[in-house]
Amino acid sequence: MQAKSFIRKPRNLGMVLGLVALLGAGQVSANGEIGDHVNDLKSHLGQYSEEVNWLVGKFGAVVDTYEEKGQKGTNTNAMLEYWEEVDFHSAIETSYVPVYANIWQGIFGVKQAIDAGAPIAKVREEQKKLNQALWQALGAVKLASQYQEKGLLAKVQTTETEPTTVPETLDDIKHRLDRVVAKYAEKLPEAATSIVHDTYLHRFEGVEGVLIEQDADLVEDLEKDFNVTLPQAIDGKSSVDDVRKVVESMQAKLDRAKDLVAAAEKKRKDVF
């Protein structure tokens, strides 16, 4: 029910476009093998729904245990194992990375509150956010399945593909930045840092020459973001929300870059 109402919200238009762009870009999981199920989401929706219900129950049981037995009687590491165990994990990771990051953020929100011995009300608050992220993710996967069924989404790649144009490259960079947030939310700052470096060297560096002709200040801003602001934000001390803010600001600049490049491309003379 929640998932259905989520799909109807107007803000989902952006997400729909994001889904198309992200899946079109092709991707590989950093968490191991992606099953073939991600290329047949519709047939697996029932399974994903069951898994989300199972996760909500399991995470709820951890919080209940904490309420009953306190911190020492609660194994919060089990939450990570539950999440890693389900196929829904790779379904959302390959469908909509921003929500994937929210789930990790939610899991660690509950885990850290318990590990810190926070009052149960605070833990329930974190649990509520986690549950919302899970339902939101299920909605995203359902939406992706509809697009996949209509043939509007490219097959999820198991090997990396190269973007060939500047706009494609800029989209790919945005997607990789989403993964930075996801890895950071997953408490893997080194993995997040290596995505940033790799994205700069193998993606942004290839398009910034074209972009600098259009707006030198914008490139200067993004250079600083890639080399200073974002690496500092993912040094392990910032909150996931703070890292997300940096990434969202960079993504807005990349959107502006895309518009500039598209306008310049229209003016470009033909080869022959």
Added chain:
Amino acid sequence: MQRRAFLRSACLNSFAAAGALGALPFPVFASDVAGVRPDAVSVDQLPPLEGDLTLYLGRGEGGLYENVLDAIRKRNPKLNLQVRRGVTAALANTIVAESKAGVRRADVFWAVDSGAIGLVADAGLARPLPADVTEALRPGFQYPQWAPVTGRIRTIPYNTERVARAQIPDSVMALADSDFAIGWAPAYASFQSFVTAMRLLEGEKATADWLRGVNQRAKSYAGELGVVMGVERGEVDIGFANHYYTLRLKAGKPDANVDLAFTKNDAGCLVNASGILALSEGDLPINFIRYLLTREVQSYLAREAYEIPLVNGVQPPQGLPPLSEISPPKLDLTKLADLRPTLNLMRRTGVL
């Protein structure tokens, strides 16, 4: 018929050019001897491309190579062009590995740097090019088994508020003993090719001394556009970078505090090139190469990507000094493939 006339004319001109160039220093740029060599042909003089062709394409500048490929496809509807893209060095290794396995998937290899071309050519996989193709290229850029497509010059971008051009020495080696604050990008492939050229031209010891000397006052950047931007902001006085970063920055910011200086006859003004070679026999790969050397494609890459045309009769990008004023060193560009000793040297001197 048109094609035969073109070949005959190119052949006659090439004999004249060979005679005229015999006494000239190597390499020779420019218009200094123009008129005795054939100008670049127009695409209208080439035969249509028909059939299946697989191109391995090293990552190019901002998608502009893709525009060239799209234009070739559009002009040749009977050409079935398949493209595999990737990092240039990785594609070169793939071609060699495929050959060892008895497989040949690529018909043509277009690489962004000549080192990768050298790797494939040294493995004996490149087909010889017809004389009219090599002779259409500028002297110093004529190779029997591959064709340089466009060039890029190593430059010294300098901050015009902090440094006068006359203060910059003509010798890149002298910069190690200067007081300039220097920006460089040691992890960057073009920089490593430049150090390789220095190692080949000046020797290991001189290069090691140079690296140590510059390293004392150098600020490192991730890429060479970053170097040029650092120079422009005044973080450093001068830097080492390919020419087009400065031209592009000035296109987007005409009042930028940066200009270009060139050293003379050393690695500091090396002209490196993207290149193409044919891996399979037949007319189609060779004629595809001819398309890249046409006046139209060369002009497009000069105008849009700020790359230096290497065929005769095509203007260099705006903002570069006349090419006749630049004196790059004599060096077989394919030797730049020998990167391992360079990386070892850079590690040994603490630069990497």
